[in-house]
Amino acid sequence: MLDKRFVLLSNEDNVFVCCEQVFAGDEVCLEEHSIFIKTDIDVGHKIARNELPQGEKVIKYGAPIGSTTQSVGFGEHVHMHNMKSDYIASHTRQRRSGEE
Amino acid sequence: MQGYLRADGRKGIRNIVLVTYLVECAHHVARAIVTQSESEDVQLIGFQGCYPNEYSLNIMERLCTHPNIAGVLIVSLGCEGFNREQLAKTVAASGRPVETLVIQKSGGTKSTIAAGLERINSLVDVAKQSEIVTMDINELIVGTICGGSDGTSGIGANPAVGHCFDKLIEQGAACIFEETGELIGCEQIMADRAITPELGEEIMKSVEKAENYYTHMGYGSFAPGNAEGGLTTQEEKSMGAYAKSGSSKIHGLIKPGDIPSQGGLYLMDVVPDDTPLFGFPNISDNAEIMEMIASGAHLTLFTTGRGSVVGSAISPVIKICANPETYENLSEDMDINAGKVIKGEATIAQVGDEVFELVKLVASGQQSKSEELGHQESVITYKRFDAIGPSCLPTIR
Known part of the structure; x- marks a missing residue:
């Protein structure tokens, strides 16, 4: 079963989406396995449904939404620090992704 | 549902008198007319640039003839590139009342605001006569x-x-x-x-x-x-x-x-x-x-x-x-x-x-x-x- 703080949007997805904030150290049940979450995860953010090797397509809504730039462990936060667009760079107030 | 029937046959869900300025230089005067009109049905839009642009003119024409619009007051500084004559012509052709004020020809800020308020009163009166019809x-x-x-x-x-x-x-x-x-x-x-x-x-x-x-x-x-x-x-x-x-x-x-x-x-x-x-x-x-x-x-x-x-x-x-x-x-x-x-x-x-x-x-x-x-x-x-x-x-x- 899946912790109620996360949702799986499509069966093909390799990420879960957070529906209610979880904090580092919280134990969550992600289908067959329970793990301790390593970092705070806010609503709307993604964590890995399984281990994702570097260069893997990230699947959400059953569709590819980018690729990992490094390997991501099961249950770890998937975001700009470890994935990128396959089309066009994203940006924050401080920097564009992929730039130092 | 009910709507406001316009002379061009389109139906709107609001009954607005629109004040539009055609360059940032006319913004203050236009805004003062809207604010001082103290009518909830008078609204302001505008275009900042001085250079002409076919797209901006087209969008302005579409906005001024939108079915929610009952009448339009155009506020121009006078020397900007926006084709105010064509805009006024398009609005008039849609059957909507339209007035144009050119600040450089109207004696400046105060007198243009005063003239604008007069025009707005008559536009609001016309808007109140809009026919209400059923709308699907x-x-x-x-x-x-x-x-x-x-x-x-x-x-x-x-x-x-x-x-x-x-x-x-x-x-x-x-x-x-x-x-x-x-x-x-x-x-x-x-x-x-x-x-x-x-x-x-x-x-x-x-x-x-x-x-x-x-x-x-x-x-x-x-x-x-x-x-x-x-x-x-x-x-x-x-x-x-x-x-x-x-x-x-x-x-x-x-x-x-x-x-x-x-x-x-x-x-x-x-x-x-x-x-x-x-x-x-x-x-x-x-x-x-x-x-x-x-x-x-x-x-x-x-x-x-x-x-x-x-x-x-x-x-x-x-x-x-x-x-x-x-x-x-x-x-x-x-x-x-x-x-x-x-x-x-x-x-x-x-x-x-x-x-x-x-x-x-x-x-x-x-x-x-x-x-x-x-x-x-x-x-x-x-x-x-x-x-x-x-x-x-x-x-x-």
Whole structure:
């Protein structure tokens, strides 16, 4: 079963989406396995449904939404620090992704 | 539902007298006329630039002849490039009363404001005579945009709007979604939904154009708040945004100012043609809302996760909030709480039905939250477009 703080949007997805904030150290049940979450995860953010090797397509809504730039462990936060667009760079107030 | 019948046969859901300035230099005078008129039905829009632009003129003509508009006061400084004569001619040809004041010929600020207030009084009197007639859902044009999206937008608010769109289209309304730059990654699935293969090809080309354009600009249509809200890439944001379109076939591909020729679902291509010339295609959400309105949208469904507060001049904006935390924080600004979806308290269809019911109420005169709060934002930009191709509009079914 899946912790109620996360949702799986499509069966093909390799990420879960957070529906209610979880904090580092919280134990969550992600289908067959329970793990301790390593970092705070806010609503709307993604964590890995399984281990994702570097260069893997990230699947959400059953569709590819980018690729990992490094390997991501099961249950770890998937975001700009470890994935990128396959089309066009994203940006924050401080920097564009992929730039130092 | 009831609407205001205009001389050109179109029906509006609001009865507004519009004051428009044609260059920033005339902004203060125009705003003073609107403020001092002390009428809720007098609204302000305008254009900042001094250089002429075919697109800006076209958009201004469409806005001034929108079915929600009963009459227009044009405020010009006098020396700007905007073709005020053509604008006045177009408004007059639509059967709407129109007045033009040129500040340089009217004795300056004070006397132009005084003259403007006189003109506004008579325009408001004419507006009060507008004929009220019955109006059906199949006469409505409804737009949708998203702003301040986050990881919840694509789960709650956007699919709920999609559900509402399906219901509106079933009943004959025309619905418009956009923005090709925010649909990068969805081009193939959209093309597959087109009513003809030729339209599918046009859709593919429009998204390819958007990708090239944004690459040239150096930024995608992606704001820092999107990332803070859990969205990582343009295509992730796109997949969420795409859910606003619902499940109908796509009947047409229009550009800002093109009015849907019949009911159905339309994609709006807001990315300028040819080489990038005037900057970003969608400088802010209100520029997109204005383009929807220029294409005839009677009202706009605005989905948000981070929490936008904007409304619009001319047409009501209904805000649908996907993020339960944001809803709690900004509930006075939000019309619909779609945060119930991710909390498991309501289904997408239930929230979509709620949106549909609110569309009917707001179309019947009930004020949306942003209207109540006095939001009347508007932005008109410089752009350049070629006319749409022959396969972009549906032929009569």
